[in-house]
Amino acid sequence: MTLDEIDRALVLALARDAAQPTTQLGRKLGLSQPATWRRIRRLQESGVLSARRLQLDAAKLGFDVTVFLGIKLATKGRVSLEDFERAVSAIPEVQTVDHVLGLYDYRLRVVARDLADFERVLRRRIMTLPGVGDVEANVLLSEERRPGPI
Amino acid sequence: MLDTEDRAILRQLQADPTLAMPELAGRVGSTAARVARRVERLEASGVLLGQVWEINWQALGYAVAVSLRITLDKTAARAFDEFLAAARLVPQVLDIQTFLGRVDVRLSLIARDLADYQHVYRTQILTLPHIADIEALMDVANVKSNRDLPL
Numbered sequence: 001m002t003l004d005e006i007d008r009a010l011v012l013a014l015a016r017d018a019a020q021p022t023t024q025l026g027r028k029l030g031l032s033q034p035a036t037w038r039r040i041r042r043l044q045e046s047g048v049l050s051a052r053r054l055q056l057d058a059a060k061l062g063f064d065v066t067v068f069l070g071i072k073l074a075t076k077g078r079v080s081l082e083d084f085e086r087a088v089s090a091i092p093e094v095q096t097v098d099h100v101l102g103l104y105d106y107r108l109r110v111v112a113r114d115l116a117d118f119e120r121v122l123r124r125r126i127m128t129l130p131g132v133g134d135v136e137a138n139v140l141l142s143e144e145r146r147p148g149p150i
Numbered sequence: 151m152l153d154t155e156d157r158a159i160l161r162q163l164q165a166d167p168t169l170a171m172p173e174l175a176g177r178v179g180s181t182a183a184r185v186a187r188r189v190e191r192l193e194a195s196g197v198l199l200g201q202v203w204e205i206n207w208q209a210l211g212y213a214v215a216v217s218l219r220i221t222l223d224k225t226a227a228r229a230f231d232e233f234l235a236a237a238r239l240v241p242q243v244l245d246i247q248t249f250l251g252r253v254d255v256r257l258s259l260i261a262r263d264l265a266d267y268q269h270v271y272r273t274q275i276l277t278l279p280h281i282a283d284i285e286a287l288m289d290v291a292n293v294k295s296n297r298d299l300p301l
Contacts, residue, residue, distance in 0.1 A: 048210055052201055055198075055202055061160075097292075138252060
């Protein structure tokens, strides 16, 4: 889908704040409320706006540690990728799972209360998954999301 | 501090941020007025930051997503700051994360296709300051991406 200038401004505004009223959003872009609503609807239907997410302060909720894990499967060909993906996705502390090509097979984002809690998740839930081989852990220190090429 | 009802509210909203107040109240077994007060308090205390729409870059023609794992030359005093400031100027960079571990920085980069990726990589990534080593991993599929917290 190709976007015009107004679509671009809408997407950027909604990627920062999805809860703002369409009247207010439309006024800023010089659009009527129905026109704004129609454009947002079209952006959702075309899949450009894919999911609405709640933003929570993880640290204030007691989650002080985020670790990225690179996982290599040990016995490729014998372990079903679907089984591994289903099992790893079901772990509540695992926030994202990406199948990647390169040094590792999967990248996981894991959240925990502290390092001891992370160790528990790693040992009891992740290392026990079928087919897990090499695991590399990197502890997240800072993170910044950029607006992207819009 | 948060109690069980606060957590139940956040859990429901995390699963569906578009829930209307009466529906949300029904799910946590409370009244709309009571839940509205709690949501207000969670917002005021900064626990509940708001809501955002996620952009699907594939729908906008960016078919390639690459994760660049970068090691910096730490002998340069301001290596991190100078690298991060320059990386922010590359429009195709979606995430900038710094780590304690084997990797110093991870950049998520998108491109329209492999030719576009090669161009961006050569002209805008390899020219970033203080890089000691780069490994690239190509994203094949997002299996899980909701980033939900285990509340």
